[in-house]
Amino acid sequence: MRSAVTLADIASHAGVSKMTVSKVVNKQPGISEATRQRVLQAIEDLGYTANASARALAGGRTNTLGVVVPSIGPQYISEVVRGADLTAYDAGLDLLISTTQEDTIHERQNVGRLTRGLVDGLLMVLPRSLDRYAEALQQARVPVVVVASADSAVPFPLVDADHYHGARLAVSHLLELGHQRIGFIAGRRETSASLERLRGYREGLLTAGLPFDPGLVRPGEYTQPGGFAAARALLDLPQPPTAIFAANDLSAFGAMEAIKDRGLRVPDDLSVIGFDDIPHAGQVHPALTTIRQPLVEMGTAGTRMLLNLLHGGLPVTERLVLPTELVVRASTGPPPAT
Amino acid sequence: MRSAVTLADIASHAGVSKMTVSKVVNKQPGISEATRQRVLQAIEDLGYTANASARALAGGRTNTLGVVVPSIGPQYISEVVRGADLTAYDAGLDLLISTTQEDTIHERQNVGRLTRGLVDGLLMVLPRSLDRYAEALQQARVPVVVVASADSAVPFPLVDADHYHGARLAVSHLLELGHQRIGFIAGRRETSASLERLRGYREGLLTAGLPFDPGLVRPGEYTQPGGFAAARALLDLPQPPTAIFAANDLSAFGAMEAIKDRGLRVPDDLSVIGFDDIPHAGQVHPALTTIRQPLVEMGTAGTRMLLNLLHGGLPVTERLVLPTELVVRASTGPPPAT
DNA sequence: TTGAAAGCGCTAACAA
DNA sequence: TTGTTAGCGCTTTCAA
Numbered sequence: 285m286r287s288a289v290t291l292a293d294i295a296s297h298a299g300v301s302k303m304t305v306s307k308v309v310n311k312q313p314g315i316s317e318a319t320r321q322r323v324l325q326a327i328e329d330l331g332y333t334a335n336a337s338a339r340a341l342a343g344g345r346t347n348t349l350g351v352v353v354p355s356i357g358p359q360y361i362s363e364v365v366r367g368a369d370l371t372a373y374d375a376g377l378d379l380l381i382s383t384t385q386e387d388t389i390h391e392r393q394n395v396g397r398l399t400r401g402l403v404d405g406l407l408m409v410l411p412r413s414l415d416r417y418a419e420a421l422q423q424a425r426v427p428v429v430v431v432a433s434a435d436s437a438v439p440f441p442l443v444d445a446d447h448y449h450g451a452r453l454a455v456s457h458l459l460e461l462g463h464q465r466i467g468f469i470a471g472r473r474e475t476s477a478s479l480e481r482l483r484g485y486r487e488g489l490l491t492a493g494l495p496f497d498p499g500l501v502r503p504g505e506y507t508q509p510g511g512f513a514a515a516r517a518l519l520d521l522p523q524p525p526t527a528i529f530a531a532n533d534l535s536a537f538g539a540m541e542a543i544k545d546r547g548l549r550v551p552d553d554l555s556v557i558g559f560d561d562i563p564h565a566g567q568v569h570p571a572l573t574t575i576r577q578p579l580v581e582m583g584t585a586g587t588r589m590l591l592n593l594l595h596g597g598l599p600v601t602e603r604l605v606l607p608t609e610l611v612v613r614a615s616t617g618p619p620p621a622t
Numbered sequence: 623m624r625s626a627v628t629l630a631d632i633a634s635h636a637g638v639s640k641m642t643v644s645k646v647v648n649k650q651p652g653i654s655e656a657t658r659q660r661v662l663q664a665i666e667d668l669g670y671t672a673n674a675s676a677r678a679l680a681g682g683r684t685n686t687l688g689v690v691v692p693s694i695g696p697q698y699i700s701e702v703v704r705g706a707d708l709t710a711y712d713a714g715l716d717l718l719i720s721t722t723q724e725d726t727i728h729e730r731q732n733v734g735r736l737t738r739g740l741v742d743g744l745l746m747v748l749p750r751s752l753d754r755y756a757e758a759l760q761q762a763r764v765p766v767v768v769v770a771s772a773d774s775a776v777p778f779p780l781v782d783a784d785h786y787h788g789a790r791l792a793v794s795h796l797l798e799l800g801h802q803r804i805g806f807i808a809g810r811r812e813t814s815a816s817l818e819r820l821r822g823y824r825e826g827l828l829t830a831g832l833p834f835d836p837g838l839v840r841p842g843e844y845t846q847p848g849g850f851a852a853a854r855a856l857l858d859l860p861q862p863p864t865a866i867f868a869a870n871d872l873s874a875f876g877a878m879e880a881i882k883d884r885g886l887r888v889p890d891d892l893s894v895i896g897f898d899d900i901p902h903a904g905q906v907h908p909a910l911t912t913i914r915q916p917l918v919e920m921g922t923a924g925t926r927m928l929l930n931l932l933h934g935g936l937p938v939t940e941r942l943v944l945p946t947e948l949v950v951r952a953s954t955g956p957p958p959a960t
Numbered sequence: 961t962t963g964a965a966a967g968c969g970c971t972a973a974c975a976a
Numbered sequence: 977t978t979g980t981t982a983g984c985g986c987t988t989t990c991a992a
Contacts, residue, residue, distance in 0.1 A: 288738065288969090290969055292969080292970095300978075302971095304978060314977060319977080319978080333734040334970075335970070336675075336736075336740045337674075337676075337970090338679050339969080339970055339971075341675045342971040355704070362693065362694045373728065379721070381718070382716075383707055387711075400671045425626050508905040537906075538905070541907035563695075564846070567876070568875075568879065569850060629985065638962080638963085640987095641962070641987085673984090676984070682987085
């Protein structure tokens with residue numbers, strides 16, 4: 285760990301002032317080509333990289349965006365982050381990801397620390413509620429955009445997908461195939477997305493003149509085992525459904541397993557439709573019909589809003605609701621002829 | 623975005639010097655309780671959070687560790703990062719994650735930037751080769767630890783799992799169940815882990831006096847569709863195997879689907895064993911028998927090595943190879959009676 | 961127990 | 977086209 289090469293080192297090595305080096309490094313105009321080359325050579329010779337902290341302190345900018353996520357495991361989240369990364373990179377900004385591991389203290393500290401000297405803007409990717417961050421975010425001195433949380437109490441620009449219409453699309457698709465008895469595997473109660481999807485399911489049925497039967501709704505907790513158990517329960521019904529709408533892809537996978545496990549076939553005996561369209565959805569067998577949330581786009585859109593805010597644009601509150609769409613693959617078909 | 627509250631603001635608000643505030647914030651001794659309370663009150667009143675950049679610049683430390691990953695999607699990676707996060711947090715350090723999106727320029731820049739003023743140490747979680755980072759890492763002025771890459775040319779402390787013995791365990795398990803014809807779904811050729819697993823498979827067979835039949839080895843690329851296709855090919859063999867060993871869990875999932883798709887049952891007709899033990903492995907149906915890589919532990923161990931390095935310990939090169947172990951679940955059983 | 965001075969490495973604003 | 981002067985907000989060192 286030899287001690288770091290600084291601007292001053294480059295300056296004296298190249299026989300110029302620090303300022304000149306700074307201008308070269310930052311690609312500012314007003315430097316003769318000859319000097320520029322000499323400085324670049326010195327940088328090359330000594331192996332110089334600017335110190336990010338010093339830069340941030342002096343310049344007031346970090347050229348970095350922060351992304352706060354509960355954890356980095358779920359494909360859902362990683363897709364959004366990928367979108368954010370692409371956009372930030374295109375704009376010449378770096379992206380730093382911070383996980384909270386769902387720990388409250390961790391959450392508060394993270395936000396405070398990031399927004400004080402580490403990042404120029406913050407993207408909160410939080411399927412759950414924002415309550416726990418409210419205070420920390422109020423004090424944030426950088427722009428904040430919230431992605432994937434329709435928490436209506438939030439005083440920040442927001443990007444979310446249209447969960448309600450997505451659910452309606454799913455139900456319509458199954459109805460059009462001829463299904464009359466459709467089970468629903470619900471998500472997590474505390475997320476607004478989950479409630480919206482349930483509402484879409486319910487109203488989709490009612491609009492079609494079909495009854496809403498609470499017995500056909502089972503909790504799946506957005507997990508694969510949850511979906512497995514829920515589907516089992518639905519199959520055990522005296523009059524089981526001919527199609528299952530799962531509130532997310534993961535629980536749809538579980539449902540498909542439960543169905544196959546009973547010796548039934550998807551979609552011949554039972555149709556399954558999911559929600560999210562995570563990359564896995566196209567890779568299972570049969571490939572999952574699902575409602576696509578534009579996850580990557582949510583990341584890019586949120587980041588673009590953040591960039592606007594950084595450049596002084598946009599009102600403080602804006603809600604961008606991106607459309608969801610039906611992606612028909614192989615897991616849905618007509619109900620079996622009775 | 624009102625302008626930030628600084629140490630000086632707190633100092634004047636509390637009627638003390640900046641130094642006193644700094645000591646209170648950093649929990650240093652030598653401050654009377656009365657003063658301490660007054661300062662804390664001022665901090666509370668004004669809502670102060672220290673500026674990370676200023677701190678890093680003045681103190682020479684950031685109290686932050688960096689983690690570089692190719693992308694954050696794979697469960698494999700997120701498990702390692704989770705381990706790192708836990709350990710860093712316990713040590714009172716923060717963790718910042720940076721993705722390279724497999725982009726070479728991005729990779730080089732990231733490392734340089736992080737190690738110059740943003741983090742005190744770097745954990746590289748890279749299943750692929752480190753070649754592309756070699757130069758940037760040479761110039762790193764902070765300790766570096768590499769996780770999940772057995773790239774032997776790397777002059778850094780290293781944490782990896784024992785892929786070879788894991789593969790031996792998998793083969794032994796199948797042999798003990800009575801299988802004689804075992805297919806192998808290979809991983810990605812460019813990773814040393816993949817080669818080690820193949821070697822374990824091969825030598826496991828040879829040691830048992832069984833022939834190594836290249837026709838029983840199919841590429842799976844570590845992906846679910848890859849595993850699906852590979853298993854199909856194996857099933858199409860004139861004399862198909864009675865068990866399949868997949869180089870990772872994802873391709874094992876694909877294999878299970880292919881088998882069920884043929885109307886065969888796992889494990890009654892065919893056994894499947896994976897590698898990694900990602901959280902999903904226990905959630906599919908039947909639950910996957912697999913070789914557990916201690917992913918979280920790899921993250922914690924790597925981070926602990928980094929912490930040691932930070933405190934001036936350890937030699938520059940150390941290789942920690944953590945043991946793998948067999949996790950028997952429901953996807954393996956005796957071969958069908960002929 | 962408290963505080964003053966100096967400076968970390970850089971950039972903004974201005975001057976030459 | 978280049979350089980000088982300040983100072984970002986904090987911690988270190990040393991003195992009171």
